[in-house]
Amino acid sequence: AQKITQTQPGMFVQEKEAVTLDCTYDTSDPSYGLFWYKQPSSGEMIFLIYQGSYDQQNATEGRYSLNFQKARKSANLVISASQLGDSAMYFCAMREGDTGNQFYFGTGTSLTVIP
Amino acid sequence: DAGITQSPRHKVTETGTPVTLRCHQTENHRYMYWYRQDPGHGLRLIHYSYGVKDTDKGEVSDGYSVSRSKTEDFLLTLESATSSQTSVYFCAIRPDRDSNQPQHFGDGTRLSIL
Numbered sequence: 001a002q003k004i005t006q007t008q009p010g011m012f013v014q015e016k017e018a019v020t021l022d023c024t025y026d027t028s029d030p031s032y033g034l035f036w037y038k039q040p041s042s043g044e045m046i047f048l049i050y051q052g053s054y055d056q057q058n059a060t061e062g063r064y065s066l067n068f069q070k071a072r073k074s075a076n077l078v079i080s081a082s083q084l085g086d087s088a089m090y091f092c093a094m095r096e097g098d099t100g101n102q103f104y105f106g107t108g109t110s111l112t113v114i115p
Numbered sequence: 116d117a118g119i120t121q122s123p124r125h126k127v128t129e130t131g132t133p134v135t136l137r138c139h140q141t142e143n144h145r146y147m148y149w150y151r152q153d154p155g156h157g158l159r160l161i162h163y164s165y166g167v168k169d170t171d172k173g174e175v176s177d178g179y180s181v182s183r184s185k186t187e188d189f190l191l192t193l194e195s196a197t198s199s200q201t202s203v204y205f206c207a208i209r210p211d212r213d214s215n216q217p218q219h220f221g222d223g224t225r226l227s228i229l
Contacts, residue, residue, distance in 0.1 A: 004157075035217050045158075045205065045220035052215050091157055101165060102173070103148070103218060105158040 001026055004092050006106035013082045014114050020067070021077040021109045023092030033095040034075040036066065039108070040088040048090075051075055079111075087113045118142050121206050121221040129229055134193040136224050138206030140186075145211035147189040148173075148218060149181060151202040158205065164189055165211075196228045 005024045013019035025034065036048040051059045051066045059066040067076040079086055092106040118141030128134055138147060146165055150158040150173075160173030162181040170181050178200060180192045193200055203225050207218035 006157075033215055037217075037220075043203070043223055045207075047217040047219065050215055050217055093158075099165075101146070101163055101171065103160060105150075107155060107157040 002106075003027065003096070003104035004094055004106035006092055006109050008109045009107075010110045010112070012112050012114055013079075013086075015084060016081055018078060018080045019082055019111065021079070021090050021092075021111065023075045023077065023106060025073050025075060025092075025094050027073075027094065027096050029097050031098050034066070034068070035093040035095070035103075036064070036075075036077045037091045037093060038086075038088045039091065040085075045091075049077070082113045084113050084115060087111060119206060119208055119219060119221040121204075121224050123224060124222065125225045127227045127229065128196055130197055131195050134196050134226065134228075136191045136204055136206075136226070138189045138191070138208075138221060140189075140208045142208060142210070142219075143186060144208040145186075146209040146218075147183065148207040148209070149179070149189065149191045150205045150207065151175065151200075152205060152223075153202050161191065161204075196226075198228050200226065201228045202226060 032053045034051045038046045049061045049064045051068045063080045065078045089108045091108045094104050120139045122137045148163040149161040152158050159175045164170045164183040182190045203223050205223050206221040209218045
């Protein structure tokens with residue numbers, strides 16, 4: 001079974017609108033961490049936001065927030081007030097367990113912001 | 116930006132030849148990782164290291180070996196390259212103090228095997 005599932009290969013959003021990128025995960029370990037990365041067309045991987053399995057509140061970082069629904073095993077990324085520079089691939093990833101030796105990535109969602 | 120340098124950045128080689136990719140970090144981080152990125156697969160972990168001479172396999176380790184003789188360097192070797200190993204390879208590092216720390220990535224190496 002896939003550890004991380006991103007079901008939206010491509011998404012479009014109008015500039016200044018909000019968009020939600022879906023991510024579901026699969027683990028039986030009570031301790032895990034969830035990460036979102038952005039990969040622009042230039043290719044580098046940029047860390048955006050982190051959510052720990054024991055965190056009570058949803059993580060936020062500027063225009064990025066994480067909608068964490070533990071019972072549903074989902075960790076959706078919400079980007080508010082989209083900008084043209086948000087056009088990129090977005091990857092959800094999971095660190096399973098406390099040691100942090102194994103990370104699993106989803107297949108990514110390509111986001112295009114329309115002016 | 117995290118001090119991570121991957122070399123070479125681009126390489127074209129022939130099937131059957133050995134290839135070594137280098138990841139160099141200046142952050143003195145304990146954990147280092149090698150991933151490959153392919154369309155439709157996202158990033159997949161090849162090998163990782165949790166200290167000098169301490170390495171372990173990831174989910175797609177067949178055909179790859181690694182070595183870490185110094186904290187700052189993590190080498191990925193393809194002993195006999197095959198066309199299926201054509202990919203973009205990323206190195207990542209992570210400090211060991213807090214489990215909530217993200218990985219930070221190098222700029223990638225584009226490897227083509229003809």
